[in-house]
Amino acid sequence: MKQTVHQIYTLVRKDLVLELRQQYAFYGVLLYIISTVFVINLMMGKPDDKLWNALFWVIQLFVAVNAIAKSFMQENRGRLLYFYSLVPPRVFIAAKLIFNVILMMLMSIIALVCSFTFLGNPLHNTGYFVGIVLLGGTSLSLLFTVLAAIAAQANHNAALMAVMGFPLMMPMLMLLANVSLSAFVTVYQPGLPKMFLLLGGMDLLTIALTMVLFPFLWKD
Amino acid sequence: MARHWWKALAILLLIYVIIAGFTIKIPIIGTNGQSSRGLFFHVPMWICMYTMFTISVVNSLLYLSKYDLKRDVYASSAARVGAFFGVLGFATGSLWATYTWGGTLTDDPKQICTAIAILIYMAYLVLRISIHDIDKRARISAVFNIFAFALLIPLTYIIPRMVDSLHPGSASTPGFASKDTDGGMKLVLYPAFIGWTLLSVWIYTLLVRYKKLELKNIFK
Numbered sequence: 370m371k372q373t374v375h376q377i378y379t380l381v382r383k384d385l386v387l388e389l390r391q392q393y394a395f396y397g398v399l400l401y402i403i404s405t406v407f408v409i410n411l412m413m414g415k416p417d418d419k420l421w422n423a424l425f426w427v428i429q430l431f432v433a434v435n436a437i438a439k440s441f442m443q444e445n446r447g448r449l450l451y452f453y454s455l456v457p458p459r460v461f462i463a464a465k466l467i468f469n470v471i472l473m474m475l476m477s478i479i480a481l482v483c484s485f486t487f488l489g490n491p492l493h494n495t496g497y498f499v500g501i502v503l504l505g506g507t508s509l510s511l512l513f514t515v516l517a518a519i520a521a522q523a524n525h526n527a528a529l530m531a532v533m534g535f536p537l538m539m540p541m542l543m544l545l546a547n548v549s550l551s552a553f554v555t556v557y558q559p560g561l562p563k564m565f566l567l568l569g570g571m572d573l574l575t576i577a578l579t580m581v582l583f584p585f586l587w588k589d
Numbered sequence: 590m591a592r593h594w595w596k597a598l599a600i601l602l603l604i605y606v607i608i609a610g611f612t613i614k615i616p617i618i619g620t621n622g623q624s625s626r627g628l629f630f631h632v633p634m635w636i637c638m639y640t641m642f643t644i645s646v647v648n649s650l651l652y653l654s655k656y657d658l659k660r661d662v663y664a665s666s667a668a669r670v671g672a673f674f675g676v677l678g679f680a681t682g683s684l685w686a687t688y689t690w691g692g693t694l695t696d697d698p699k700q701i702c703t704a705i706a707i708l709i710y711m712a713y714l715v716l717r718i719s720i721h722d723i724d725k726r727a728r729i730s731a732v733f734n735i736f737a738f739a740l741l742i743p744l745t746y747i748i749p750r751m752v753d754s755l756h757p758g759s760a761s762t763p764g765f766a767s768k769d770t771d772g773g774m775k776l777v778l779y780p781a782f783i784g785w786t787l788l789s790v791w792i793y794t795l796l797v798r799y800k801k802l803e804l805k806n807i808f809k
Contacts, residue, residue, distance in 0.1 A: 515736070537737075540702065540743065578735065582736075
């Protein structure tokens with residue numbers, strides 16, 4: 370048990386150090402966020418509440434696709450084989466999940482700050498919204514990690530990831546956009562706790578399925 | 590001959606369902622008018638879809654435990670037939686919605702969620718096309734199929750029950766359930782369930798046989 374935790378820790382640290390040295394995903398995605406938000410700003414100035422919400426989650430979606438696709442792209446065949454000989458597959462995917470969650474949380478915060486600066490801040494309840502953004506970032510990164518792992522098996526096909534990912538993503542995005550509406554105006558939303566439960570449940574489901582199924586994916 | 594009695598039964602039942610479905614007297618309620626007859630075609634489509642998707646996911650699980658390629662043929666054929674019936678169910682539902690809800694594609698949660706569920710299975714089929722190695726395709730698509738099924742349940746069972754929908758059965762509308770369905774309609778509805786399900790199984794067996802012929806070099 371202790372060894373497993375140590376292995377996961379080492380792998381996460383390796384990814385983090387690699388990221389800090391190369392800053393490959395970070396600057397790529399940063400540029401992506403800023404240009405998207407800036408283009409929206411040029412086209413429509415400061416959008417109103419509902420539009421702001423919709424645009425923000427669309428930005429989040431594409432940020433997640435870009436940031437997380439990269440995390441598997443840089444692992445070439447030889448390196449994957451090397452990892453396979455070192456650690457059990459579950460440890461490997463657990464480390465990837467944790468790293469991607471950390472990366473995506475950072476990206477979410479950056480996306481939020483960019484949106485505030487370029488698109489204005491229509492939020493009524495900022496703390497609540499930040500919480501949802503972090504939760505949403507976690508959910509998105511978990512699911513896209515799995516999809517990236519699948520796409521990595523299918524010759525790193527990025528288009529395939531979009532095709533597989535967007536339908537799977539839609540229920541989560543719908544839930545997120547719904548729960549975040551409360552941050553804009555004080556409205557009464559029946560079933561709000563239930564939606565949070567469902568989101569958490571989906572996250573748990575994704576983690577559980579990944580842990581069970583990833584060893585099958587890796588057997589090559 | 591003894592093995593084919595159920596095919597004859599399917600044909601007889603469906604002839605009965607189609608003739609009786611369009612001719613029996615049904616209660617005319619409000620805007621529903623004659624459109625309630627869609628019930629005999631719409632609901633069975635979903636039952637067929639669920640049957641097929643269940644067959645598909647069970648076979649995917651079995652494939653992952655035994656690595657028998659036949660299981661993959663079963664799983665993919667069932668998913669194909671299931672997606673086909675899903676589209677039919679969506680089409681009949683939309684047709685009904687056109688005349689009762691006042692729009693073919695509304696923003697009703699039930700309609701959106703089922704559309705997403707069907708899209709997920711389309712993604713499964715696209716994923717299958719994009720991988721050329723047979724064993725790899727079987728393994729990866731089995732993993733994705735399990736994910737798809739795990740999302741199908743919250744999408745079509747849990748989320749639509751949490752939010753208000755125009756669909757019969759949610760909120761305060763009568764649900765065409767056993768308690769509030771007219772006796773005459775039940776006489777057609779229950780045979781329709783059996784008939785359409787048998788038909789879907791029939792199509793599925795045909796597809797399996799065709800695929801086995803395609804791969805007969807492998808199966809011997």
